[in-house]
Amino acid sequence: MSTAPVFTRVAVVGAGLIGGSIARRLVGLGAYVVVVDPDPGTREAAAAAGLAVAETVPADRDLVVLAAPLDVIVATLPGVAAAAPDAVLVDVGSVKGTVRDACRDHGLESRWVGAHPMAGTELSGFDHADPGLLVDVSWAVTRGPGPVADVVRWVVDTFAATAVVLDADAHDRAVALVSHAPHVLANALLEVVERAADPAAAHLAAGSFRDGTRVAGRDPLRTRNMLADNAAALGPVVDDLVATLQDYRRDLDDRAALADRLAGVTAGADAVRRPEPRWQPCPDLDAALAGDGPVLVREGVSGLESAR
Amino acid sequence: MSTAPVFTRVAVVGAGLIGGSIARRLVGLGAYVVVVDPDPGTREAAAAAGLAVAETVPADRDLVVLAAPLDVIVATLPGVAAAAPDAVLVDVGSVKGTVRDACRDHGLESRWVGAHPMAGTELSGFDHADPGLLVDVSWAVTRGPGPVADVVRWVVDTFAATAVVLDADAHDRAVALVSHAPHVLANALLEVVERAADPAAAHLAAGSFRDGTRVAGRDPLRTRNMLADNAAALGPVVDDLVATLQDYRRDLDDRAALADRLAGVTAGADAVRRPEPRWQPCPDLDAALAGDGPVLVREGVSGLESAR
Numbered sequence: 001m002s003t004a005p006v007f008t009r010v011a012v013v014g015a016g017l018i019g020g021s022i023a024r025r026l027v028g029l030g031a032y033v034v035v036v037d038p039d040p041g042t043r044e045a046a047a048a049a050g051l052a053v054a055e056t057v058p059a060d061r062d063l064v065v066l067a068a069p070l071d072v073i074v075a076t077l078p079g080v081a082a083a084a085p086d087a088v089l090v091d092v093g094s095v096k097g098t099v100r101d102a103c104r105d106h107g108l109e110s111r112w113v114g115a116h117p118m119a120g121t122e123l124s125g126f127d128h129a130d131p132g133l134l135v136d137v138s139w140a141v142t143r144g145p146g147p148v149a150d151v152v153r154w155v156v157d158t159f160a161a162t163a164v165v166l167d168a169d170a171h172d173r174a175v176a177l178v179s180h181a182p183h184v185l186a187n188a189l190l191e192v193v194e195r196a197a198d199p200a201a202a203h204l205a206a207g208s209f210r211d212g213t214r215v216a217g218r219d220p221l222r223t224r225n226m227l228a229d230n231a232a233a234l235g236p237v238v239d240d241l242v243a244t245l246q247d248y249r250r251d252l253d254d255r256a257a258l259a260d261r262l263a264g265v266t267a268g269a270d271a272v273r274r275p276e277p278r279w280q281p282c283p284d285l286d287a288a289l290a291g292d293g294p295v296l297v298r299e300g301v302s303g304l305e306s307a308r
Numbered sequence: 309m310s311t312a313p314v315f316t317r318v319a320v321v322g323a324g325l326i327g328g329s330i331a332r333r334l335v336g337l338g339a340y341v342v343v344v345d346p347d348p349g350t351r352e353a354a355a356a357a358g359l360a361v362a363e364t365v366p367a368d369r370d371l372v373v374l375a376a377p378l379d380v381i382v383a384t385l386p387g388v389a390a391a392a393p394d395a396v397l398v399d400v401g402s403v404k405g406t407v408r409d410a411c412r413d414h415g416l417e418s419r420w421v422g423a424h425p426m427a428g429t430e431l432s433g434f435d436h437a438d439p440g441l442l443v444d445v446s447w448a449v450t451r452g453p454g455p456v457a458d459v460v461r462w463v464v465d466t467f468a469a470t471a472v473v474l475d476a477d478a479h480d481r482a483v484a485l486v487s488h489a490p491h492v493l494a495n496a497l498l499e500v501v502e503r504a505a506d507p508a509a510a511h512l513a514a515g516s517f518r519d520g521t522r523v524a525g526r527d528p529l530r531t532r533n534m535l536a537d538n539a540a541a542l543g544p545v546v547d548d549l550v551a552t553l554q555d556y557r558r559d560l561d562d563r564a565a566l567a568d569r570l571a572g573v574t575a576g577a578d579a580v581r582r583p584e585p586r587w588q589p590c591p592d593l594d595a596a597l598a599g600d601g602p603v604l605v606r607e608g609v610s611g612l613e614s615a616r
Binding site: 116137140162164173175178179182183184185187188189190192193195198201202204206207208209214215217218219220223224234238239240244248253255264266268269271272273277293 | 510581
């Protein structure tokens with residue numbers, strides 16, 4: 001661990017599941033955190049959980065975590081940035097290109113770094129916030145003119161995270177594949193089963209249905225925002241899923257072709273499921289982060305380690 | 309529990325994951341079980357696990373559990389039926405219409421009942437057989453001219469199961485929705501992510517991807533058989549999934565429509581996820597099983613209970 005915290009005076013704007021979990025983690029580590037939320041009920045719940053709350057961002061912050069819905073982040077960005085003029089701005093939403101563009105439009109690029117904890121639950125709201133929810137998981141961190149290395153250190157120190165540093169657009173393409181597409185499929189499956197109104201289906205449903213629909217049929221507006229906000233990257237993935245399902249449909253009547261297709265999927269599965277980074281000591285974080293392509297950073301037994 | 313076992317001399321033909329788990333459960337309950345498998349290695353593994361093994365079905369069996377792949381069940385059905393002329397024949401595969409038709413063709417309808425334990429794992433083979441795998445789960449049992457009530461009692465007694473009794477074709481339609489379609493989607497998702505070859509995708513994958521692909525990329529021949537064997541029922545479900553994904557694709561650019569769609573899925577989710585059968589005492593099992601539509605049967609605190 002670093003000897004001194006990277007950021008010491010933090011505001012978390014938006015105390016839903018993610019913002020609330022971040023705030024509770026920081027408080028547990030002894031940081032001076034203020035939770036800012038427009039909803040009185042959420043502020044009450046946060047205060048009852050022992051968090052300091054406010055209606056506006058205090059001016060003395062060195063880090064503001066933007067954890068509101070994407071459209072709110074974009075709409076409130078100039079005001080938040082002006083309220084805490086010395087703060088680094090880190091948004092923790094699931095789409096990065098839109099926030100980067102908004103920061104460019106407002107001349108805030110050098111103060112902004114995107115971060116995205118790759119965890120969550122099918123639940124939402126402050127009531128489900130959990131200081132352990134975002135710990136020991138991967139956090140995407142975006143490259144750019146902002147203080148990237150500081151934010152990498154912060155997520156690694158604060159959340160025992162593996163930081164995955166990459167361009168905002170590369171982030172949006174990757175999460176379209178591994179997060180947003182699974183949400184589309186889960187909801188589509190649940191929709192098809194509901195529409196079938198089969199009297200036996202629910203009684204025969206087991207593990208594959210439960211897992212295949214776990215993230216479906218939950219908070220519809222949160223899911224809508226996640227999918228629609230990343231429509232540009234997600235659209236082509238859904239197109240490929242449609243084409244692939246049409247291939248399966250055709251191959252249902254061609255046992256050899258279906259076996260070949262499934263064997264191909266199986267052969268490629270390990271590379272996707274079990275990546276094995278080649279970790280190296282990382283004495284110079286800025287140097288390790290340079291260049292293109294994703295860079296992984298974690299805390300090793302004797303200091304930071306990185307991998308490409 | 310019934311005071312006397314329904315069947316006492318059982319042969320299990322095919323000692324893969326399911327057949328092996330059934331055999332191990334029965335042995336644990338003290339039944340006299342013989343495992344029949346054409347593969348010497350599988351017979352050795354079963355014998356090493358303490359099971360009696362044979363190359364052919366002994367003539368004195370009162371129950372033969374058919375747990376081979378579907379094409380093997382169909383091909384070996386007349387020989388197995390002739391070897392054990394007094395045995396009830398219960399297949400435990402994932403598709404029922406094909407076995408029913410084969411039994412009709414061979415004049416075995418009155419000796420056959422289909423059963424399908426709604427559990428399993430992404431693993432396969434006798435090495436993963438587990439006496440607890442198929443316990444305390446739902447088992448589909450097919451209606452027909454065979455000894456349905458006896459088989460219902462057997463699965464309820466032996467596996468502490470909830471029996472879901474329904475017509476073979478209704479079974480095949482229901483499992484296409486809640487078991488086979490999830491397998492198609494999981495493999496399609498894994499295929500699309502593999503093909504994208506995105507250098508960041510694997511590092512950002514979390515719960516929704518892990519759950520959405522858990523059953524994908526496993527034993528390709530087993531999955532091929534499961535899907536292709538039920539092609540008649542699965543095809544229309546895949547067609548509906550394609551159409552639904554095309555709806556999502558279109559709605560990605562229409563936030564209101566996408567929200568409406570997801571809200572509709574959420575509103576209907578509980579009916580599919582948490583069916584609440586109205587259990588009744590079941591003093592007369594044959595009467596409870598009469599009629600159309602699925603009938604559920606379980607062991608209650610004071611005897612059998614059923615629900616429609």
